[in-house]
Amino acid sequence: MTSANRPLLLSNVRLADAHHGHDRQLVSVSVVGARIEAIGPNVAAPPDAIVEDGGGALLLPGFVEGHTHLDKTLWGRDWYVNEVGPNLTDRIANEREFRKSTGYDAGEQSLALSRAFLAAGTTRLRTHVDVDTDAGLRYLEGVLDTRDTLADVLDMQIVAFPQSGMLIRPGTDELLGNALAAGADVLGALDPALIDGDPVGSLDATFALAERYGKPIDIHLHEPGEIGAFTLKLLLDRVEALGMQGRVVVSHAFCLGALPEPTALLERVARLRVALLTSAPPSRPVPPLKRCRELGITILGGNDGIRDTWTPYGVPDMLERAMLIGMRYDLRRDDDLAVAFDCVSAAAASGCGFADYGLQPGARADLVLVDAQTVAHAVVARPARKLVMANGRIVARDGVLTNGV
Template sequence: MTRSLLLSNVRLADGQPVSVSIAGGRIAALGAQVEAQLGGLVEDGGGALLLPGFVEGHTHIDKTNWGQSWYRNEVGPALTDRISNEREWRKTSGHDAAAQSLALARAFVQAGTTRLRTHVDIDTDARLRYLDGVFSTRQTLSDVLDMQIVAFPQSGMLIRPGTVELLGSALAAGADVLGALDPALIDGDPVASLNATFELAERYHKPIDIHLHEPGEVGAFTLKLLLDRVEAMGMQAQVVVSHAFCLGALPERERDALLERIAHLRVALLTSAPPSRPVPPLKLCRDKGITIFGGNDGIRDTWSPYGVPDMLERAMLIGMRYDLRRDDDIAIAFDCVSNAAAQGCGFSDYGLHVGARADLVLVDAQSVAQAVVSRPKRRLVVANGRVVARNGELVDAV
């Protein structure tokens, strides 16, 4: 059983000095006059800034090369080039989804991520092999990392017969969320593709997280079809649209009409804030009440050599992509990898309040904005009430 813990001499984002009492993996008390429980552990925070554990809202830990030798990327520019190359490489290289997902997940924890949503490839070549590898990682780190797994048809669904059935098997086996991918440009039939997706979600009582890379008017058409199904099937607050590049490229009138429906149906949006693609309008989405949050997407894989498992860096990249310069605006970028991400993914009991799961990060920074910009070494990471990293290094038990 985890011993009680007191974090003393820490500061909230508003500068208020507090202590945090942790018992049973939860925040038991938070305030200026909190004392240690009898026999409990005490950690002096040294005046560090107290942040909630970070949330990775969209990544692909099953396909990473993290910690491995350099992958020479010579892939063609099209989305289908990357999909085909990756599928062949994973089939022939001996890539181990269990070992690699564990290595990347541990690196996430080391840098302060305590909640994570990962998309895992389901296809007719690998079937459920990659899923089984990530299931193993989830079990290994279950005490410290709250992981949601998305069953994701990376190679397409309708264009590869048998994939629908495999997705159903993945959901039955324990995947938390049903994924989908570009119903028009990959599957070639957005109506049939979305029908199959929503029928699976209804059958297995699962939420949906769809990759929508489709640009401009094509993306808008698919998005309208998706929103129609959300409304018809009563799936409000159960759907995430990841990337949603089309929302960054449409005329304002058409874009705003879509945003109004997205807000009304409580559909959430995910952005990795890529520098080379259109992105949904962050502040406008928030003003309309839309939950928009952040994630890394792939990290060091055959798609891209970029990315690190550090959500403060992702927050910084969100801030740079959206030209967030004021301290209060940079705090919005941090919200994208903390509270908004927890809300968008449906992670419960999150935050800095009594009763929340005790997922906490201490950094030497004067403010949230400085933490995002400077990305200091994590002085302490607490996950589910346990100290899991100290001074930027995992403790032995993790």
């Protein structure tokens, strides 16, 4: 692994452009410590720098995973035969029983998936981790170990998530508080009406916890149509009353894709600076991407679960997720595909609150090189990552982690 203390010059790379490819001017990037010092066509190598020739590859910022579940994954394990029932509650109960009966190791599994994310260019990541009265903080402790192990290269946010519900499982709210005290960065929540059966009480408890611990909120809102819209309005009331503007993400928000006229609700979401997360599932309604962006709403992308008891699908590759976002929203023009990439890069960093992101001096040195002519080409072709730099260190070459990662 390249030392973060020795300067590096990454030469002969091309900056991304939505409309042009091979004719773009070659630039160099100087990296000192963990930061980009300079970027441009005539950047000199810092003293005692390692020089890395990018070979004309396209330079992208490190990718951002806005919503996954590291503590659930079966990545690298034998195939799981999925025979679970069709309802959300079936999946929750099945997963809880599977992990309890098999001695599932969230530390081992989250580390395996995190390393795969890193090899594919993801350098910042938000993961939801189950906290419930069966498991207590066991899964959180495993993911905290993974975060510590990869702290030098992977910037990880952990959401304390009541996957089995909060009010319906007494004691969960106390466990969530313990999780926040133990190192979780964000407070999660789940379907206050359809799971907890009391949207007012559930949201009041969630916002009270967030206020007590000074944490932002990221809520799973699968609730459909008018039910989801009702819950979302209650949530927005609390954002406004408690001054939580810019500190709440609504994940999935299927209701916004099902309402016949969501403009008034979207305008309020925009005004209160609530961000929206979509995995762009093909089988569910999704928030209107272009309308959200027109209104100034930050809408970001994530994989959700990857190869777990809920779903056999998913890979830890944010270029593939950007492609799936493009397909779900019928994005075909190159500039539209650049929007899909934004959902897993700058918009995701903004929505999650990851600081110092991007390709400019002073930003954290998270860089990805791919053999592609444009961003659109990279999203569609998903080429192997020639090089991945995270926090000023080269961590992967040709899709394989380097020694020491």
